[in-house]
Amino acid sequence: MEITKNRKANFNYEIVTRLEAGIQLTGPEVKALRAGKLNISEAYVSVENGEAWLVNASVEPVMGANMRGLDPVSPRRSRKLLLRKKEILTLSKELDQQGMTAVPMSAHFNAGGLAKIIVGVGKGKKLHDKRATIKEREWNKQKRRTLKEYS
Known part of the structure; x- marks a missing residue:
């Protein structure tokens, strides 16, 4: 089930490689994603200290989500991307090249119900x-x- 798509990514960037990453979320954020409240149009991916982070993605809170016992979370906080160490190393090497950027292309739930982000470099x-x-x-x-006219 597709959550959202970054329509400007293919227009603004010439995408060389794509990879699928899991995303670390809190319970209310998962509920917001199921409601389609994710905006990745201004987001980007960075690699810091051997970890990949989704920066500037906005997850708007949903009314009715159980917020008891949780700190109020900023909608634009950085979220950790769940990748294998080898994938993080290759992503880091690609980003070190001149002019390369990692942007989220789309977000979806896989067959197991886990939230995934497609990252394009x-x-x-x-x-x-x-x-x-x-x-x-x-x-x-x-x-x-x-062609439609003549067929």
């Missing part, structure tokens, strides 16, 4: 690359319309 696109992407998208849209 890529290089930021220049303005002319973005224009080429728009041009290609418009051309494909026009082709589909023309």
